Amino acid sequence: MCDVNVFMLKNGVEEKILENVDLIEEVADGMHLVNIFGEERTLKARMVQYNNSEKRMVFQPI
Template sequence: MCDVNVFVVKNGVEEKVLENVELIEEVSDGMRLVNIFGEEQTLKAKMVRYDNSEKRMVFQPI
């Protein structure tokens, strides 16, 4: 599987916000994340790093 874990940088520390994310799309109020369990979260953030080998995506609040 190619699902990723999503983190947000807060005060210089990466905090996990959602695991097993399979859909990331830009929406009017930020980035919409949906994981394999149907859980959704919208972040007001921009992507700063994606590491496929670690299955990790990092966002920074805007």
């Protein structure tokens, strides 16, 4: 599986936003995330890091 955990970087601190994310889509006001359980989040953010070996993605607010 290639599901990733998504974190938001705020003031140098990473906060876990959503686990097991399967779908990431760019939308007009940021990024829309959906995990394998159907949970959804829309973030007003941009991606700053993706690490496949650690299965993690870091976003920063815009």
